[in-house]
Amino acid sequence: MGNFKEVLGVNEVSSSKVIDAVWKALLAEFLGNLLLNFFGCGSVVVMLFAPALHKPDFLLVSLTFGLVIFVCVQSLGHVSGAHLNPAVTVGMFAVGNIKVIKGLMYIIVQCLGALAGSAILKALLPEEWHDTGLGMTTLNPKLTALQGFGFEFFLGFVLVLVVSGVCDPNRPEAKAAGPLAIGLAVALGHMGAISFTGSSMNPARTFGSAVISGIWDNHWIYWVGPIAGGIVAALIYQHALRAPTLTTVKIIERYSTVADEKELRRLDGNKDADNFA
Template sequence: MGNLHETLGINDLKSKNTLWKALLAEFLANVLLNFFGCASCVSATGKPTSFVLIALTFGLVIFILVQTLGHVSGAHINPAVTAGMMSVGNISIVKGILYIIVQCLGSLAGSSVLKALTPEPLHSTGLGNTQLQDDFTPVQGFGVEFFLGFVLVLVVCGVCDPNRPEAKPAAALAIGMAVGVGHLATVDFTGSSMNPARSFGSALIANDWDDHWVYWVGPVLGGIAAALIYKHAFSAPSLGPLKIIERYTTTADEKELKRLDVNRRDENLP
């Protein structure tokens, strides 16, 4: 029974203070993602929105949120990331499900705020709702979103690998760049969702559910595939505490140690 509780994550519910902070962080992160990210898709001037602007906005928002809230919840901000982490046991099932629920609620709240703060004539643009472009079939859209989820979770796994401490300082930037690259490459194909919750909030506000399954099945399966491949094929080997310390030893540290050693020898001279 104890193992079952551990696997499901029932014990996580006992640490209510920590859990609620994490859930609040995931909720707030998705509010901000859908507000700022989807706002970049709306043009108040009537001119077409620049794809570069959209890519930079989503990438920078993710960079900011991961850097700010990563220590609270891990800053998944995406059911595809959460599903990938669940598949390799990095987060419990119960906690993962709660994460996905609040991510969807946060995205809905963010899109709702965006709708409330924009003039009604702009609502016809869909307020950032992701849609397949003309001539793209649902299967093709699924493939695009699969690889978007795949590359995002692969980067997350790589920079958050506990045996690669040197990657941690650049983790938020790398994740934000992965989101930016995904948008630059495919925003004209599927809207480059990468994030089922982000698409859910926009779709509900726009009341447009055409091919919506693409934006859930694609990124989630891509995220799970990336997490499993990374864990079983690419995980960095454990270096042990001494090796990790050595990895962080810099040339300046070595010079300082040598200087102190010379000073000690000089002090011992008659």
């Protein structure tokens, strides 16, 4: 029973102190997805229907999604890890970085946050724009559902690969650039695939738009694709690409420091420098 509770992560939601931290993390995930759908889907509406624009501006949408993810990871990462995406959460679960109960709670609030963001966007837009899809991701009619799944698979793969790399505890130098790298990965995905699937990369993002717009065509590819890609990326990074342990790095640094100190002693004229250890 103890092992079963450990797998589920009961200890993560059992004590009052831990519960307080979990609620803060859930609020952070909710707010992050709310902002993602509000600003990201808003940029899609602007691209397609603002009177001043005469042709689609995919760069606008790509940068908006990338920037809002950058902002949210930068501001919320210390609270929840800023998954902001069921594909990231499931990927982290696959390598043991989050337990079942907490992971499910993350996914639920991610979907609710995206739903709230799309609902607020709809409430603030003119009524004649409500039939635009409100930023809903749709499959290019020239592609099959399987091809759409393939694109979403690689979108989830590249995102979780970047998340795994910048969150590697053995790469402390990558931490500062993490939010920017993750935001750029999202922007990259939109630049490369928005014409094919709308470049969801995020099941919660598409779920929120689908509920508000009522468009559910090929909805499964926006869940199965990114999540499958995220799992594969997390497993590959964990078992083949992760950085060497810090213990090795510390040993190298220690011997480098000793050598430097010996050299300084020689320069100072200390005859016993070679006996320094």
